[in-house]
Amino acid sequence: MIVGIDLGTTHSLIGVHGPDGPRLFPNAHGELLTPSVVSLDGDAVLVGAPARERLVSRPGQSVAHFKRWMGSDRETRLGDRVFRAEELSALVLRSLLADAEAALGQKVEEAVISVPAYFSDAQRKATRAAGELAGIRVERLINEPTAAALAYGLQQRDEEGRVLVLDLGGGTFDVSLLELFEGVVEVHASAGDNFLGGEDFLQVLEQAFLAEHGLRADRISPAERAQLLRRLERLKRELSQQGQCSLDITLAGQSRAWQLDEARYAQLCEPLLQRMRTPIERALRDARLQPDALDDIVLVGGAVRMPMISRLVTRMFGRLPLRHINPDQAVALGAAVAAGLKARDQSLQETVLTDVCPYTLGTQVSRRGADGGERTGYFHPIIQRNSVVPVSREDNFFPMHDHQTLLIIDIYQGESPTVDRNIKLGELRIPLPGKGPASEKGVTTRFTYDVNGLLQVEVTEHASGTRHELILEQNPGLLSPVQIQQRLAALGNLKIHPRDAQQNLAVVARLERLYAEYIDQRQTLQEWLAQFRSALDSQDLPRIARDRDELSQALDTLERSP
Known part of the structure; x- marks a missing residue:
């Protein structure tokens, strides 16, 4: 059995594709949305609604928003135990799988998990590791905007079309420009911001409230801050529906009142709205399209319920976006469709999904200036961002000096012209003969990037024809296979509440x-x-x-x- 999972920053969902289409499974509380929150109660783990409640009463034993730390080596202490983001995500996945298995009456063995389109190579591998820690196989990741297109059934439309999908979730903002024709969903461009989401709009409210009352976040207790954020989250939702709301709360021993209307909130959020414009404009520029060439604009993600988001899109494109599918559920429904496609469900028409490499991949080079001096640290792209995958590109490189005996091929990911602002993925050290002029001792370097996010680097040394290879299955900050097994054993000692x-x-x-x-x-x-x-x-x-x-x-x- 293959399921589709939306592993979100704020909430997560799970579903499957059946004869009647995609359907989502409720959790033990009868809700489709499971809060992506984990809390430790002794040696027992709480996930979802009970864990979210404990953010106020047990802040030192509870954690949320850990999706933002995927692909890093950041650790979180809950009680006397320490967890990585992959492990916390695995605990959420286990809870979702228990809900699916209770509804299906059979064991789930594989999942298609949605990820932000702008997730890096390391973040995608961390998501797969979370699946492995949860005890399932994750061969396929699907970009969240592509999943949303599947949920809308856009791949089944009769005519060709270009669709811009804007996905504003709890922690990330994704932009994907898709072209749809004859059952093909082809991604033309992706852009986004992995640190822009509904939680950032919530922080704007917190900062405004604290400033108005002369308070500092570090001067109130963790429990009081969690209480404040919870009440502000409710205020944010009420503003989207009513336009004006008030808040009364006791902090630092005093009762505090606050009133806010939606217009003032939009004004406070203007810097975030400007940040949203940048990846939208980048995706259009990369796809070489004008706004009037788009056929549809689709909004997904719970944060798009804020009226200011629809107004931003309407101002930019002069039309109303589509939002008739529940924005919280669209990505999960699309992931379930993708799971059905992978399982070759007979009720689905054949659909081809293409993807792009979300970041530029390249190497470090040195350059000689007009004065003849050498300057290092320049980034040389080999695979440009938004290249359709699978993709393979090569380039030739030469040592800077005669008699040089070593050439280092560094592998970087990013969009900066200098490597110090990009992410180093690995390196290959190539021995050179050491004789003769530099121009005769170059290397051919080939980067190959596949649909599963696997990067293969091949370097062939010209003088001897010797071939060197590096497959970047791991990145700095990621768990090795041995570490995954060790962490899996440690998680096995935790009791999951029935x-x-x-x-x-x-x-x-x-x-x-x-x-x-x-x-x-x-x-x-x-x-x-x-x-x-x-x-x-x-x-x-x-x-x-x-x-x-x-x-x-x-x-x-x-x-x-x-």
């Missing part, structure tokens, strides 16, 4: 969060907690379900009260 207990755990975590937030209601909340724990101790399932529903309604009423 799926049927998730609803109870979420209610308890929510009650603990409200206890931290509502000081004047603490006695009542403590009594409710004691009553519910008594129900849990009884192991009387009908009583537990009845008390849980009543407690949830009471908590809803408390949160809605002014």
Whole structure:
């Protein structure tokens, strides 16, 4: 069984393609969206809604937004354990897989996982490693904008068309320009910002609130800051629907009130909106297209619900974008379609997906200036960004000096003219004969990049014909196969709370969060907690379900009260 997964910064979803098309699986709480949050409770792991509630009550044992750290060696301490982003993502994947297997009644063995189009080589490999740590095979990654196109069924349209997909998720912004014809989805250009998403728009609210009340983020406790962010997230959603909202919250021992309207919020977010324009313009420029050559513009990602996003797109292109599929679900539905295509589902018409290399790949060279002096550190592109993959390109390089005995071919990824601002992926050290003029001792260097993000570098030394090869399956900061097995064993020691207990755990975590937030209601909340724990101790399932529903309604009423 192959499933499709949207492993998101804020929320994650899982689905499958069946005879009636793609469908998504609800979690234990009956929700399609599982918060991408992990919390440690002793040796037990909480994922999703109960973990999100503990961001306030247990900030030192809970973490969110770790997708932004994929492909790096950053580690997060939860309690007395340390986790990498791949491991945290694997715990989310395990929770999603449990939901899918509960609905399907069979084991899931493989997944197609969506990734931001602008994810680097290292970030894509880290995503595959997360799948391996979760116990599934991940042979195929699909770019999120391409998945969104599949969700809209754009590959099935009768006429040719050019579609611009804008995907503003919780942590990343992706732009992809697709051409669709005769069942082919061809990516012409990708651009984006891996550090621009809904969370950044939330930070604008936080900074504005703190500035107005003369507060500093480092002067309030982690629990209070988590509480503030949660309330501001609710405010952000209400602004998208109502246009004007207010907030009352107790911080640092004082009650703080704040009012904001959508127009003022858009003004505060203007620098972020300008950052969105840059990758949109870059994708159009790379594809050599004018805005009026586009047939459709598609918005996906939960953050596109903000009215300012639609206004930005309408101003840039003079038309309204498509947004009739739930923007939170579009990528997951498309990933499920991609899973169906990989499984050769008979209900799907044959579709060909092409992709592009999202970054320029090249090497470091030295150049002689007009004064004859040598200057190193220049970037020489070999595969330009947005080249259709698979792609293979070669170039010739020569030593700078006669009798030089070593040539170093550094492999870099990036868009800067100097290598110090690009990412080094690896290097090959090529011995040279050491005799004769430099012009006779060059090398031919070939870069080959495939659909799975694998880069092969071949260097042939001219004088002897000796061939050297480097396959960049690993990057600095990524786990090696041995490390993956070690981390897999360590994760195996953690207990994952059973799926049927998730609803109870979420209610308890929510009650603990409200206890931290509502000081004047603490006695009542403590009594409710004691009553519910008594129900849990009884192991009387009908009583537990009845008390849980009543407690949830009471908590809803408390949160809605002014």
